[in-house]
Amino acid sequence: xxxxxxxxxxxxxxxxxxxxxxxxxxxxxxxxxxxxxxxxxxxxxxxxxxxxxxxxxxxxxxxxxxxxxxxxxxxxxxxxxxxxxxxxxxxxxxxxxxxxxxxxxxxxxxxxxxxxxxxxxxxxxxxxxx
Amino acid sequence: xxxxxxxxxxxxxxxxxxxxxxxxxxxxxxxxxxxxxxxxxxxxxxxxxxxxxxxxxxxxxxxxxxxxxxxxxxxxxxxxxxxxxxxxxxxxxxxxxxxxxxxxxxxxxxxxxxxxxxxxxxxxxxxxxxxxxxxxxxxxxxxxxxxxxxxxxxxxxxxxxxxxxxxxxxxxxxxxxxxxxxxxxxxxxxxxxxxxxxxxxxxxxxxxxxxxxxxxxxxxxxxxxxxxxxxxxxxxxxxxxxxxxxxxxxxxxxxxxxxxxxxxxxxxxxxxxxxxxxxxxxxxxxxxxxxxxxxxxxxxxxxxxxxxxxxxxxxxxxxxxxxxxxxxxxxxxxxxxxxxxxxxxxxxxxxxxxxxxxxxxxxxxxxxxxxxxxxxxxxxxxxxxxxx
Numbered sequence: 421x422x423x424x425x426x427x428x429x430x431x432x433x434x435x436x437x438x439x440x441x442x443x444x445x446x447x448x449x450x451x452x453x454x455x456x457x458x459x460x461x462x463x464x465x466x467x468x469x470x471x472x473x474x475x476x477x478x479x480x481x482x483x484x485x486x487x488x489x490x491x492x493x494x495x496x497x498x499x500x501x502x503x504x505x506x507x508x509x510x511x512x513x514x515x516x517x518x519x520x521x522x523x524x525x526x527x528x529x530x531x532x533x534x535x536x537x538x539x540x541x542x543x544x545x546x547x548x549x550x
Numbered sequence: 551x552x553x554x555x556x557x558x559x560x561x562x563x564x565x566x567x568x569x570x571x572x573x574x575x576x577x578x579x580x581x582x583x584x585x586x587x588x589x590x591x592x593x594x595x596x597x598x599x600x601x602x603x604x605x606x607x608x609x610x611x612x613x614x615x616x617x618x619x620x621x622x623x624x625x626x627x628x629x630x631x632x633x634x635x636x637x638x639x640x641x642x643x644x645x646x647x648x649x650x651x652x653x654x655x656x657x658x659x660x661x662x663x664x665x666x667x668x669x670x671x672x673x674x675x676x677x678x679x680x681x682x683x684x685x686x687x688x689x690x691x692x693x694x695x696x697x698x699x700x701x702x703x704x705x706x707x708x709x710x711x712x713x714x715x716x717x718x719x720x721x722x723x724x725x726x727x728x729x730x731x732x733x734x735x736x737x738x739x740x741x742x743x744x745x746x747x748x749x750x751x752x753x754x755x756x757x758x759x760x761x762x763x764x765x766x767x768x769x770x771x772x773x774x775x776x777x778x779x780x781x782x783x784x785x786x787x788x789x790x791x792x793x794x795x796x797x798x799x800x801x802x803x804x805x806x807x808x809x810x811x812x813x814x815x816x817x818x819x820x821x822x823x824x825x826x827x828x829x830x831x832x833x834x835x836x837x838x839x840x841x842x843x844x845x846x847x848x849x850x851x852x853x854x855x856x857x858x859x860x861x862x863x864x865x866x867x868x869x870x871x872x873x874x875x876x877x878x879x880x881x882x883x884x885x886x887x888x889x890x891x892x893x894x895x896x897x898x899x900x901x902x903x904x905x906x907x908x909x910x911x912x913x914x915x916x917x918x919x920x921x922x923x924x925x926x927x928x929x930x931x932x933x934x935x936x937x938x
Contacts (some may be wrong), residue, residue: 430614433621501620525622
């Protein structure tokens, strides 16, 4: 089963997104901050990570940087409240190897599509549709 | 328990009249729906200012089901938006404008045009994404202002006709309230804009006087700033000065107090050395010339008093009318002090300006003769506090 790690410091976002992907037969684990997420990288070994950029403590970009140092194959999609053209976060994340970039407020089908497409590209992790 | 929808609607409508802030109103309505109708969650999508997308602004319900505010949006090409935009096509739905998941799914099995069927299929998919079983649009004239999204009823039953009618009525009232609030804001903005236009026009006019008078460079700006500073302090002890209108008129009057100098020959205005008696008499006409120029502008109201009487003296020896003491409007007494202070402290070709201390001493000496003692006291305090 595909395992998705959702990292966001807003409880409502974690809960909603977790529920959203569980309904799509994805095993979801969540982390409320960067440090928690870094620990879960080893303990949970998620196939894909949905990582919020604007977090208190270690922000998303720094979390991404540290994740890449730990495991250069980590697959991460960034989520942020800012539009990519508004700052250089997008560029920074791309350089750090983020797969994609979604900005809030987001369209739910975009969220679904971006995440599910990534999961599909990993062989055999998604359960066949019944 | 049955709900008295009529009563709820009336109470909601009452709230809408009282609340100018639509955000608050919307939150209240969503909360009422979740509590009274007992649905798993309710959310409202609102059209954004740029009109090309709808933002999920309020959501209530169980954790995990409610959607965090400002997390999700629908662009105007989203099928669920399109179905209501193009829609208003009531034939698509078997009721008047409400999209109910279960009923709409039955429609998919019926014979309807392929393009409509596809749009409906995509719209229903959006409803799945949002965990929504009923969508209630909010229109104001032809515009889709927003949408109410409802989750399952907690008792697992279908929405009743009466409930859907209630939501429709509610949502059209909400649209009305939102639009009213928007118009209200636009109006406030428009008034603000007009006011700024007026002030800027006044400043331009004041600059025209300064351009003519070589000696007064920056004088008008300084007098205006000082007059307002005096009035702010005066407001702590004088009711009249507390009025917003008073400050407004004082600003205008300070800016325009010398506008009558437009009618004074430049040979007199810019003369080096003292004026002859005739020249002085001519020069003293400027408050009345200013008054005549501005008289036709009715909206200036009390600002005119400041222009007309800023050369009156407390002891009645001033001009143009020789008003005395409290006969002199407060607005003019303030400008008189600020005007004199600035004139005294400004260098002229034929005399070097006073220091601030010297000017304040002069005002202290002339308090009760040339100047209104209350205003003189204030400028002295301002000086002592290091504010001027």
